[in-house]
Structures are given as structure tokens and as C-alpha cells.
Amino acid sequence: xxxxxxxxxxxxxxxxxxxxxxxxxxxxxxxxxxxxxxxxxxxxxxxxxxxxxxxxxxxxxxxxxxxxxxxxxxxxxxxxxxxxxxxxxxxxxxxxxxxxxxxxxxxxxxxxxxxxxxxxxxxxxxxxxxxxxxxxxxxxxxxxx
Amino acid sequence: xxxxxxxxxxxxxxxxxxxxxxxxxxxxxxxxxxxxxxxxxxxxxxxxxxxxxxxxxxxxxxxxxxxxxxxxxxxxxxxxxxxxxxxxxxxxxxxxxxxxxxxxxxxxxxxxxxxxxxxxxxxxxxxxxxxxxxxxxxxxxxxxxxxxxxxxxxxxxxxxxxxxxxxxxxxxxxxxxxxxxxxxxxxxxxxxxxxxxxxxxxxxxxxxxxxxxxxxxxxxxxxxxxxxxxxxxxxxxxxxxxxxxxxxxxxxxxxxxxxxxxxxxxxxxxxxxxxxxxxxxxxxxxxxxxxxxxxxxxxxxxxxxxxxxxxxxxxxxxxxxxxxxxxxxxxxxxxxxxxxxxxxxxxxxxxxxxxxxxxxxxxxxxxxxxxxxxxxxxxxxxxxxxxxxxxxxxxxxxxxxxxxxxxxxxxxxxxxxxxxxxxxxxxxxxxxxxxxxxxxx
Numbered sequence: 001x002x003x004x005x006x007x008x009x010x011x012x013x014x015x016x017x018x019x020x021x022x023x024x025x026x027x028x029x030x031x032x033x034x035x036x037x038x039x040x041x042x043x044x045x046x047x048x049x050x051x052x053x054x055x056x057x058x059x060x061x062x063x064x065x066x067x068x069x070x071x072x073x074x075x076x077x078x079x080x081x082x083x084x085x086x087x088x089x090x091x092x093x094x095x096x097x098x099x100x101x102x103x104x105x106x107x108x109x110x111x112x113x114x115x116x117x118x119x120x121x122x123x124x125x126x127x128x129x130x131x132x133x134x135x136x137x138x139x140x141x142x143x144x145x
Numbered sequence: 146x147x148x149x150x151x152x153x154x155x156x157x158x159x160x161x162x163x164x165x166x167x168x169x170x171x172x173x174x175x176x177x178x179x180x181x182x183x184x185x186x187x188x189x190x191x192x193x194x195x196x197x198x199x200x201x202x203x204x205x206x207x208x209x210x211x212x213x214x215x216x217x218x219x220x221x222x223x224x225x226x227x228x229x230x231x232x233x234x235x236x237x238x239x240x241x242x243x244x245x246x247x248x249x250x251x252x253x254x255x256x257x258x259x260x261x262x263x264x265x266x267x268x269x270x271x272x273x274x275x276x277x278x279x280x281x282x283x284x285x286x287x288x289x290x291x292x293x294x295x296x297x298x299x300x301x302x303x304x305x306x307x308x309x310x311x312x313x314x315x316x317x318x319x320x321x322x323x324x325x326x327x328x329x330x331x332x333x334x335x336x337x338x339x340x341x342x343x344x345x346x347x348x349x350x351x352x353x354x355x356x357x358x359x360x361x362x363x364x365x366x367x368x369x370x371x372x373x374x375x376x377x378x379x380x381x382x383x384x385x386x387x388x389x390x391x392x393x394x395x396x397x398x399x400x401x402x403x404x405x406x407x408x409x410x411x412x413x414x415x416x417x418x419x420x421x422x423x424x425x426x427x428x429x430x431x432x433x434x435x436x437x438x439x440x441x442x443x444x445x446x447x448x449x450x451x452x453x454x455x456x457x458x459x460x461x462x463x464x465x466x467x468x469x470x471x472x473x474x475x476x477x478x479x480x481x482x483x484x485x486x487x488x489x490x491x492x493x494x495x496x497x498x499x500x501x502x503x504x505x506x507x508x509x510x511x512x513x514x515x516x517x518x519x520x521x522x523x524x525x526x527x528x529x530x531x532x533x534x535x536x537x538x539x540x541x542x543x544x545x546x547x548x549x550x551x552x553x554x555x556x557x558x559x560x561x562x563x564x565x566x567x568x569x570x571x572x573x574x575x576x577x578x579x580x581x582x583x584x585x586x
Contacts, residue, residue, distance in 0.1 A: 036518075038520065137507055
């Protein structure tokens with residue numbers, strides 16, 4: 001007997017997923033800034049709760065590139081996460097992210113919302129002078145909403 | 146063996162660096178003819194006031210007319226003013242076609258080529274020397290236009306790639322021969338500007354060497370399109386050194402590598418057998434250059450890691466230095482990374498000041514997908530990176546000119562050993578490839 005497949009929301013763009021990630025984080029009391037410049041890169045989402053700062057890189061599918069971009073964020077963040085809009089979270093992504101302490105936010109198309117697929121672990125490589133640069137950039141940009 | 150240190154002029158914003166770190170750092174200056182055509186008075190003043198009377202040559206950039214016209218047009222689709230002006234100086238052979246179609250070898254029958262060469266040499270002789278003679282800065286120096294002429298004149302040249310090699314090689318050789326006939330006591334340089342595929346083709350390279358070395362010129366300029374010494378394989382680099390050594394003819398002729406990095410510098414040293422008498426680079430992005438200009442991109446701050454002999458993105462340098470503990474105190478940084486006067490002044494006893502090499506500001510720019518924020522280095526960060534880079538280049542040329550081949554090879558070996566463990570074999574492979582080439586392995 002054929003099972004009926006769930007209808008999924010088409011993912012229009014990375015920008016759409018960024019919006020969903022912002023909604024997801026704001027719903028859990030994060031203050032959020034988008035497209036924050038840092039060391040020649042642009043961090044898709046920076047989320048703050050209390051004194052903790054998390055950088056989130058958003059990718060529709062190219063998670064390997066996303067993990068590469070996450071590397072430099074370790075110098076400015078307490079936590080780093082990768083948001084992906086793949087149909088499911090590939091085991092190899094889960095494995096590599098876990099090894100690096102990077103969290104995974106999965107945008108689930110079927111429900112048009114984000115969930116934590118893997119929580120990030122605290123990184124202890126932050127370099128305070130660079131963090132101050134990032135904080136200054138966030139102040140210049142302002143928070144979402 | 147002395148390796149001359151030349152620097153290529155790029156923009157007036159960088160003119161103060163032509164006497165940095167010292168007034169006599171540079172043995173000569175290269176200026177592009179299109180810049181000369183566009184701003185002769187400004188460049189004349191620059192040479193008189195900012196270079197302490199260093200010798201200069203003008204690259205005639207005649208290859209600009211053989212590419213697709215889009216290569217010489219601005220964003221509005223019009224021929225760039227500097228190229229238009231230059232074409233008019235060179236005459237109808239190029240001015241009749243600029244912006245409409247590329248010139249071909251068939252556009253240069255002997256009489257046309259002769260007129261083109263004479264115009265091109267005349268432009269190089271007078272375009273800067275005449276305004277230099279009349280410049281306010283020359284008031285007390287009292288140099289004549291003749292005394293202000295370039296150190297040598299460059300014969301017009303065209304780019305050689307595999308597709309057009311057979312058409313352009315005879316034109317280049319004839320151009321250089323005509324230039325020698327019309328030298329009027331000036332030294333003539335022939336430019337060997339070719340693609341990596343020609344460099345990698347033994348038969349084609351043999352023809353280049355045979356025909357260019359038969360010319361009665363004083364020396365040569367060498368430029369391989371987009372040859373990145375850090376990523377090039379050993380075969381290509383060996384061919385580059387072979388080309389330099391062949392043209393040098395036992396040290397009797399000068400060979401200036403127009404866009405070279407530390408490999409070219411070493412090739413010119415005892416380690417490389419003196420393959421180049423000099424190497425030129427720009428203040429920025431000048432160690433690799435494509436023949437056809439490409440988009441500039443966003444300037445990312447880069448820090449030159451001395452023992453790697455390469456610039457790396459600021460964030461990558463920071464990751465490396467922080468993970469190794471080299472930013473825990475100033476002494477560790479200077480011992481492990483760099484103790485040039487720029488680094489000493491910038492760090493100023495506090496390793497947190499390394500952030501000054503990477504400071505940036507956010508700029509919003511319009512893209513197809515809408516507005517995006519990009520991160521631009523501050524002028525101060527660019528200046529710190531550039532001054533550090535120029536100090537290290539100065540040391541590289543001095544070391545190459547004074548140290549033995551064994552010491553220079555050992556320096557590559559120790560840099561490779563130090564950074565291999567930190568960055569992985571791939572990131573440092575260029576050091577091992579270079580060492581093997583110079584060790585004859």
C-alpha cells in the first residue's frame with residue numbers, strides 16, 4: 001500500500017531560511033542581528049542571550065561550506081551553529097558538527113519552522129579584542145524587530 | 146648575488162610607500178603606460194618627489210589592444226580614457242580599432258609595425274621626461290628631459306598563448322628588432338609575456354628562448370599570466386626558472402620578473418643561479434597578475450606570514466596565532482611571527498593590538514538579491530598590513546642578495562617544518578616544492 005507523502009513548503013531562498021531562524025531564536029528570548037560583518041565575512045545571524053553570544057551560519061544545502069565558514073566564528077562566539085534546510089540532517093553533518101562543537105538548526109520544510117537537531121557546546125577559543133569588534137558592529141547595525 | 150627590488154606603481158594613494166621602509170629600498174619603479182597617458186604631470190611629480198630619483202621604466206601595455214574590447218572598457222561600455230589616450234599616442238595601428246575589435250597580427254605589416262614601434266618608444270622617452278623637466282620639483286635639480294628618461298625602453302609586445310602563439314611571436318620578435326634599430330642610444334628591453342600553457346610546452350618555450358635570445362637587446366621583462374607561485378606545481382616553476390636562466394645568458398643580460406613573489410626572488414639569488422636580475426611587485430596584489438584585468442573584489446585584510454612567504458586572510462592568521470598561544474604576550478608574538486618595526490609599533494607591547502591589522506567597517510552595497518552588508522578594512526588596517534608586508538619584502542630581497550644558497554634553502558625547510566604541523570601539508574607545500582627545485586631534487 002502506498003503511503004501518502006507529507007506536503008512540504010518549498011524553500012524559496014536562503015533569506016527565507018534566515019527569517020525562519022530569526023523567528024525561532026527570538027521565540028526563545030534571543031536578541032538577534034543579521035548579516036553582521038566580521039573579519040571580512042558576513043555572519044548570517046548573531047544571537048545574544050545574557051552574556052552569551054552565538055553565531056549562526058545559514059545554508060540551504062551546502063553544509064560543508066557552512067562548516068568551513070563557522071571556523072572563524074570561534075574567535076568571536078561562545079557558541080556556533082549551522083542552520084540547514086536539507087530534507088533531513090545527514091549523519092555525516094551531525095558527526096562533523098558534533099566533533100567541532102557546532103550546533104545544528106534544522107529548518108523542517110514540512111512544518112515551515114526550525115528545530116534544534118543538535119545543541120552547540122561552549123567554545124573556549126574566543127579572542128576578546130575581536131569579540132569587541134563584533135559587538136561594536138552589532139551596535140552599529142542594531143537588532144532585528 | 147644581487148636581486149634588484151622593483152615596485153610597480155598602481156595608484157596615487159600608495160605613492161608614499163615607494164620610499165618605505167627607506168628611501169633607497171627600491172632599485173627601480175615600473176609604471177604602466179596607460180597611467181602615464183592619463184596623468185603624466187602627476188606621475189612626473191611622483192617620480193621626482195616620492196622616489197628619490199630612482200630609475201624607472203614604462204610598461205607600454207600594448208597587449209591591451211589584442212584582447213576583447215570589453216577588457217579596455219569601463220562599466221558604461223566606453224573605452225577607458227587612459228587607453229583611448231594611449232592608443233592615440235601609439236597611432237592608427239591600434240587607435241583605429243580600439244574598443245571596436247582586437248588587433249591581430251595581420252594588422253602589423255612591416256611598415257605599420259615600424260611606425261607603431263617608433264611611436265611607442267617616443268612615448269616612453271618623452272611622456273614623463275618632458276613634464277619632469279618642467280616640474281616645480283625639478284627647479285633646483287635642473288635635470289634635462291634627457292636625464293629624466295626611463296632607464297630603458299620596452300619594445301611593444303603582445304601576449305603569447307597557445308592559440309595565437311604562431312601569429313604573435315614573429316610580431317614580437319620583429320618589434321624588438323625594430324626597437325633596437327630605433328633605440329638612439331637607449332637600452333631596449335624585450336617583453337616575454339606568455340600563458341602558463343606556453344611555459345608548460347617545451348617546444349613552444351624552446352622557440353621563445355631561441356628567438357628572444359637572438360635579439361640584440363639589453364634585457365627582458367618576464368610575465369606569466371596569473372602564475373601564482375604558491376599554488377603552481379614544480380614543473381611550471383622549473384620552466385619559469387629555466388626561462389629566466391636562458392634569457393640571462395650567463396648574467397650578461399638583465400631579466401626583470403614583472404610580477405613575482407619569493408620564488409622569483411630566490412630564483413634570482415645564488416639559490417636559483419641568478420635566473421632573474423630583478424623582481425617587481427606592487428604594493429598590493431602585485432605578486433600575481435592576470436594579463437586581462439579582472440574585477441577587483443572586496444579588499445580583505447591580509448597579513449604576510451614571514452616564514453610562509455605569503456599573505457593570508459587576517460582571520461586565518463588570527464586563528465593560527467591565537468591557537469598557538471602567540472598572542473598571549475607581545476614577546477611570544479614577536480618571537481614566533483614578526484619583529485619588524487611596523488609590528489613592534491602596532492603591537493606596542495600588547496598582543497591584543499594585533500586586532501589593528503584586521504579592523505574593518507561595514508558598508509552596505511547593492512547586489513542582484515538586494516542590499517548586503519560587506520566588511521571593508523579600515524585605511525589604518527590596510528596601512529598596517531601594507532607596511533608590515535613591505536618591511537618583510539625588503540628583508541627578503543636583502544637576504545636573497547646576501548645569503549648563501551644553503552642558508553636560503555634551510556630557511557624554506559624550517560618554515561615548512563614549523564607550519565606543516567599547524568596548517569597541514571597542503572598549506573605549506575609551496576615551501577617544500579621551492580626548496581626541492583633550488584636543491585636540484
